């Protein structure tokens with residue numbers, strides 16, 4: 001489903017260059033639940049952004065469902081982000097002036113779904129994350145855990161097969177983190193492919209497989 | 225989708241009411257300027273044209289002068305002398321003439337009772353009335369019997385009438401022109417007129433038969449004559465015919481450019497209408513600059529807005545907004561400000577125009593005429609507004625749409 005071949009990402013800052021990714025190759029199959037771990041600055045977020053089609057690699061090839069992503073235009077990538085990939089950020093990235101409802105609705109607006117469909121789906125998602133009664137609240141009136149549940153609901157709006165989460169529990173207390181993990185587990189069991197960045201071994205242990213990054217490279221798997 | 229878009233736009237604008245208001249005021253003022261300047265330019269032009277028409281439409285004035293070319297043994301500088309009889313005989317020789325009148329002009333002492341003024345007296349014939357718009361409001365104009373019998377009758381201008389008679393009825397009374405009694409047979413209908421030649425405006429003149437003028441004062445030669453061609457499109461040809469005929473009759477070179485000075489009001493009207501069009505366009509241009517300043521205001525405020533909302537743009541792009549969607553969001557906000565401001569500007573201008581209509585038509589307001597918001601002005605303003613709006617909206621919207629999502633999310 002996701003296949004990376006020798007992905008590199010080089011940042012140029014003036015005369016200096018920084019290799020955030022130095023040839024990352026990996027395969028993630030449909031329905032897998034993967035954790036990505038590694039020290040700070042090892043390139044985890046950079047990798048997630050490339051997989052999530054938010055960013056483009058400097059080199060290497062990325063096949064999504066067998067299609068080379070490098071050939072897509074900005075708007076085609078936007079369509080991929082909109083329908084195929086749900087993205088959850090460490091810092092939620094909700095629109096501050098919009099209500100919980102409107103935040104969840106956003107990806108469906110960009111997909112041109114009609115009012116009735118949007119209403120049905122937002123209702124369904126709000127109930128699934130247990131925040132239906134909070135639908136008219138703005139992010140600033142919600143707790144971190146609640147905000148992340150709204151963000152998670154938003155990432156699912158167009159029912160994408162892939163869910164990417166970059167340290168989804170990083171800013172949360174353990175109880176809220178647990179709630180998020182419960183939802184992720186449920187989504188995985190429903191058949192979604194999930195890739196999650198975490199620093200927490202306990203959380204990583206819930207996934208099927210852990211990919212370790214170090215200094216922009218994948219650390220070979222030690223068979224336990 | 226569209227409903228949500230509009231709702232979001234309104235919310236975005238209301239979020240910073242002070243800023244929206246200030247931006248709006250620039251556009252309001254700009255629109256106000258454009259509408260008023262064009263409307264008033266248009267109205268001043270029309271008022272001036274109307275006053276010009278007051279002198280007569282489609283007529284040609286001919287002023288006999290001096291020869292400037294030698295002709296058949298005569299040196300140049302010979303005065304060209306035209307008698308009224310020659311003038312009245314022209315239609316027999318030159319085809320295409322509708323009306324023609326000779327004109328004697330003199331400055332005479334006109335009095336009634338204790339009132340006494342030195343005013344212009346014009347010796348003319350009946351067709352003069354139609355050509356020069358000197359229509360009688362009371363009584364009548366000079367008629368053929370007056371001409372025939374050299375009657376001492378006159379029609380007087382409306383201003384002269386009120387100067388002499390106050391509120392009394394002038395028709396049927398006798399006035400003195402250089403101490404010779406004249407019966408007032410008519411008073412001229414008031415008219416707007418600013419173009420003139422040889423003497424005062426018609427409103428202060430006395431009109432008498434040229435036959436009377438000639439015998440009373442011994443004048444032989446006309447100071448000018450006036451004619452109107454049957455077909456306005458043939459004015460040039462008819463004028464040439466008149467010139468050629470008189471050249472042969474009096475003896476001057478038909479190619480002499482100055483022997484007869486000709487004022488073709490049709491030609492002149494074309495020129496001044498071009499001038500007034502340029503005048504109106506110039507005012508419109510000034511107004512457009514004001515509106516442009518308003519547009520620049522919108523553009524710069526929108527830049528700030530785009531900057532402030534970089535993160536929001538990043539989020540939207542991240543969840544699948546296309547560049548076009550972002551572009552429309554910001555473009556839509558600019559256009560909304562422009563259109564809303566434009567609507568208010570139009571309203572204010574309409575109010576001012578209404579107020580001007582309520583003022584009495586005198587002096588300055590007479591100069592302005594009656595400004596109306598005609599469809600052309602509205603179309604022109606809307607066009608200017610949209611052009612500036614599109615440019616002012618596009619620049620920040622483009623920069624918003626070219627945001628890099630990763631960079632934006634880091635903010």
Ligand SMILES: Nc1ncnc2c1ncn2[C@@H]1O[C@H](COP(=O)(O)OP(=O)(O)OP(=O)(O)O)[C@@H](O)[C@H]1O
Pocket residue numbers: 011012013018019020038039040041042043044045046047
């Ligand atoms: N836009 C950028 N310009 C320059 N350098 C960058 C940029 N983004 C990331 N980097 C660098 O690339 C490297 C990898 O960053 P990345 O954010 O992927 O690390 P990470 O593994 O997600 O770290 P953390 O655990 O702290 O989130 C870092 O050294 C970082 O400083």
Ligand SMILES: [Mg+2]
Pocket residue numbers: 044045046166
């Ligand atoms: Mg990171």
